[in-house]
Amino acid sequence: MLERALSRTGQAITLSSVSKIWAGNRAVDRISVDVPAGSFTALLGPSGCGKSTTLRMIAGLETVDEGTVEIGSRDVTSRPSAERDIAMVFQSYALFPHLSVAENIVFGLKVRRVPRAERDERLKRVADLLGLSSLLERKPAQLSGGQQQRVALGRAIIGEKPVCLMDEPLSNLDAKLRHEMRLEIRALQQKLGFSMIYVTHDQVEAITMADQVVLLNGGRIEQAADPRTLYEKPSSPFTARFIGTPPMNLFAASLLVPDRGGPEHILGLRPENVRLDQAGPITVTVKAVEYLGADLLVDGILGAASFQVRLPATQNVAPGDTIRLGFDPGQLHVFDQTSGTRRDDLAAEIGAHLCS
Amino acid sequence: MKATRFKRDWIHGWLLLLPAMVFLFAFTHIPAVTTLINSFYSTPRGQRPARFLGLDNYERMLADPVFWKVLWNNLWFALGTIPLSIALAIAMALWVNDKLAGRGFVRMAYFTPTVLPLIAVANIWLFFYTPGFGLFDQLTRGLFGWPASNYLGDPDTALNAIIVVTVWKEAGFFMIFYLAALQAIPVSLKEAAQIEGAGRWTIFWRITFPLLMPTTLFVSINAVINSFRLVDHIFILTDGGPDNASSLLLFYIYETAFRYWETGYAATLTVALLVLLSLLAIGQFFLFDRKVHYK
Numbered sequence: 001m002l003e004r005a006l007s008r009t010g011q012a013i014t015l016s017s018v019s020k021i022w023a024g025n026r027a028v029d030r031i032s033v034d035v036p037a038g039s040f041t042a043l044l045g046p047s048g049c050g051k052s053t054t055l056r057m058i059a060g061l062e063t064v065d066e067g068t069v070e071i072g073s074r075d076v077t078s079r080p081s082a083e084r085d086i087a088m089v090f091q092s093y094a095l096f097p098h099l100s101v102a103e104n105i106v107f108g109l110k111v112r113r114v115p116r117a118e119r120d121e122r123l124k125r126v127a128d129l130l131g132l133s134s135l136l137e138r139k140p141a142q143l144s145g146g147q148q149q150r151v152a153l154g155r156a157i158i159g160e161k162p163v164c165l166m167d168e169p170l171s172n173l174d175a176k177l178r179h180e181m182r183l184e185i186r187a188l189q190q191k192l193g194f195s196m197i198y199v200t201h202d203q204v205e206a207i208t209m210a211d212q213v214v215l216l217n218g219g220r221i222e223q224a225a226d227p228r229t230l231y232e233k234p235s236s237p238f239t240a241r242f243i244g245t246p247p248m249n250l251f252a253a254s255l256l257v258p259d260r261g262g263p264e265h266i267l268g269l270r271p272e273n274v275r276l277d278q279a280g281p282i283t284v285t286v287k288a289v290e291y292l293g294a295d296l297l298v299d300g301i302l303g304a305a306s307f308q309v310r311l312p313a314t315q316n317v318a319p320g321d322t323i324r325l326g327f328d329p330g331q332l333h334v335f336d337q338t339s340g341t342r343r344d345d346l347a348a349e350i351g352a353h354l355c356s
Numbered sequence: 357m358k359a360t361r362f363k364r365d366w367i368h369g370w371l372l373l374l375p376a377m378v379f380l381f382a383f384t385h386i387p388a389v390t391t392l393i394n395s396f397y398s399t400p401r402g403q404r405p406a407r408f409l410g411l412d413n414y415e416r417m418l419a420d421p422v423f424w425k426v427l428w429n430n431l432w433f434a435l436g437t438i439p440l441s442i443a444l445a446i447a448m449a450l451w452v453n454d455k456l457a458g459r460g461f462v463r464m465a466y467f468t469p470t471v472l473p474l475i476a477v478a479n480i481w482l483f484f485y486t487p488g489f490g491l492f493d494q495l496t497r498g499l500f501g502w503p504a505s506n507y508l509g510d511p512d513t514a515l516n517a518i519i520v521v522t523v524w525k526e527a528g529f530f531m532i533f534y535l536a537a538l539q540a541i542p543v544s545l546k547e548a549a550q551i552e553g554a555g556r557w558t559i560f561w562r563i564t565f566p567l568l569m570p571t572t573l574f575v576s577i578n579a580v581i582n583s584f585r586l587v588d589h590i591f592i593l594t595d596g597g598p599d600n601a602s603s604l605l606l607f608y609i610y611e612t613a614f615r616y617w618e619t620g621y622a623a624t625l626t627v628a629l630l631v632l633l634s635l636l637a638i639g640q641f642f643l644f645d646r647k648v649h650y651k
Contacts, residue, residue: 033478059547059551060551061547061550061551080503080550081547081550081551082550082551082552082554082555086551087548088548088549090544090547090552091544092542092544094542094545094547094548095543096548096549096562096563096568097567098566098567107549107552107554107562108551108552108553111549111552111554111558111562112561114555155548155552159552241476248538283609
C-alpha cells in the first residue's frame with residue numbers, strides 16, 4: 001500500500017556513443033549503454049575510469065561532447081538537469097546544512113510548488129519508509145553518517161522520479177552500515193520500481209546490487225553484463241582481475257602447457273576454483289598463509305608470478321611448502337595475449353590437456 | 357624553595373605580558389577612561405583649570421542642534437552605504453566566482469579601492485565631482501545636455517556624493533570576504549538544487565544567501581563601525597559643509613576638539629559615540645545570530 005503510493009514505473013535510459021573530451025583527452029570514450037526501464041545498472045571501474053563523468057552527463061551536470069543521451073526515448077542530450085525528470089544522490093550527500101531534515105527532503109517539491117497538503121503527506125510517507133520520522137526537525141550536522149545518507153535518499157525518492165542516479169553513495173560509511181544500506185537501497189529500488197544508475201568503485205557493491213554491471217576502464221566499456229556472466233565469463237584479463245576477491249590468478253599458458261606454436265595465451269584460474277590435488281598439474285611454492293576463519297588464503301608463487309589459492313581452513317599448509325593443485329577443466333579461463341579477448345574455444349582443449 | 361620558584365614564574369609571566377599591556381593601556385584603556393572622566397569636566401583654558409560640571413556637558417549635547425544634525429546625517433550615511441555596499445559586494449563576488457576570462461584581473465580591479473589610501477581616493481573623486489569640467493558634469497552634459505552642477509557644494513547632494521565614494525571604497529573590501537565564503541560552499545549543493553529543478557534565482561535565495569549569513573553578519577558589523585569611523589574623505593571633499601550637510605559624528609568630534617579646542621565637550625560627544633557603537637554591535641549580534649547558520 002505504502003509502496004504503491006510512492007512508486008512510479010521507471011524509464012529506460014539509452015547512451016549512444018557518448019564521449020567527454022577534456023583538453024583533447026577522451027575521459028569518456030564513445031560509451032553506449034542500454035538501461036532497461038526499472039532495472040538497476042551499476043557503473044563500475046577504478047578511479048579515473050570515467051564512471052562519475054558518465055553519470056554527471058546523464059544528470060546534465062556535465063555537457064555531452066559527442067553522442068546522445070535518451071531518457072524514456074526522449075533525447076535529453078542538451079536539456080538542463082531540471083528537465084530530465086531525474087533524482088540524484090551525491091557521494092557527499094549534498095544536504096543543505098542550513099535546512100532541517102524535513103526541509104531538505106521537500107526542497108524539490110517546494111521548488112516545483114507542490115501544494116502544502118500533498119507535500120506534508122509525501123514527507124510523512126517517505127519519513128516512515130526510511131525511519132526518519134523522529135529526526136525531521138534536526139539539522140544535517142546533528143545526524144550520523146547513516147542518517148544523513150537516509151535523508152539524501154529521502155530527497156531523491158520523494159519526487160517520485162522515474163530515474164535515480166547515485167554517485168558512490170556508500171563510500172563515506174563504515175563497513176557494517178554499508179552492508180545494511182546496500183540491502184536497503186536495493187530493496188527500495190525494487191519496491192518503488194525506478195530505473196537506477198549507480199556509480200561505484202567497489203565490485204562487491206556492483207555485483208550484489210545490480211541487474212547489469214557496466215565495467216569501465218580508461219573511459220571505455222570493458223564489459224557490460226549481468227553479475228554472474230561478469231564473474232563466470234569475464235571477456236578480458238582486466239575484467240577477470242577486477243571482479244572477485246581475491247582477484248583471478250593470470251599466468252602465461254607456457255608455464256603449464258608445452259609450446260603449441262601460434263599466438264601466446266594467458267590462463268586464468270580463480271583462487272576459489274582450485275583445490276589441493278596430489279596429481280594436479282599446478283605446482284606452487286607457498287610464500288604466506290592468511291587465516292580467514294572459514295578459509296585459508298594461500299599466497300604462493302607459480303613460475304615468477306604470484307598465485308593465490310583459497311582453501312578450506314581444515315587444510316594444513318605452511319609457508320615454504322610446495323603444494324600441487326588441481327581444478328575442474330570448466331573453471332579455466334583462456335585469453336589471447338595480444339588482443340586480450342576471451343578464447344572459450346581453447347579453454348576446453350587446454351583444460352582437458354592439463355587435467356588428464 | 358617552592359614559594360620563590362612560584363614567585364619567579366609569576367614575575368616572568370608579568371614581564372612577558374608587560375610590552376603588550378603598556379601599549380594596550382597607553383593607547384586604549386587609559387584614553388577611554390580619561391575621556392569618560394573629561395566628559396564630566398569643563399575645558400581647561402589658560403588660567404582656568406578644568407571644573408567639575410556633572411552632567412552639564414550631556415545636557416548641552418542633547419540641546420545642541422548640530423549634534424542632532426550630524427547624528428541624523430550619520431544615520432543616513434549608514435543606511436545609504438551599508439546595504440548598497442553589501443549588495444554590490446555579493447554581486448561582484450558572485451560574478452568573479454564564476455568561470456570567466458581574466459578573472460584574476462577583475463578580482464584585482466575590484467580590490468584596488470581598498471588598497472588606495474582614502475585621502476588619495478577622495479582627491480580623485482574631487483576631480484570627478486568638480487563643477488563644469490569634472491567627469492560627472494562632462495558626462496551628463498555630453499549625454500543629456502544638463503547644466504553644470506555642484507554636487508559637493510549643494511546641501512541636498514553633498515552627503516549623497518560622499519556616500520557614493522564610501523560605497524565605491526568599501527564594496528571591494530567586503531567582496532573579498534564574500535568570495536572566500538562562496539568558495540567554501542560545496543559545488544554539489546548547487547548541483548543538488550539544480551537537479552531538484554531550482555533555477556539560479558532560487559538557488560541564490562534558498563541556498564547561497566543563507567549560507568553566506570555568517571559572512572553577512574561579520575561584514576555588516578564592520579560596515580556599521582566603518583560608517584562611524586571613516587571620515588578621512590570628508591576633510592578633502594566637503595570639510596563637513598555646506599552648513600554641516602555632510603558632517604558625521606566623528607568629524608564633528610574632531611572639529612569640536614581640534615578646531616574649537618572644546619576638549620571637554622568633545623569628550624562628551626566621544627562617550628556618546630562609544631555607547632552608540634557598542635549598542636549597535638550588541639544589538640546586531642542578538643538580532644542576527646538566531647538567523648545565522650554556522651557550520
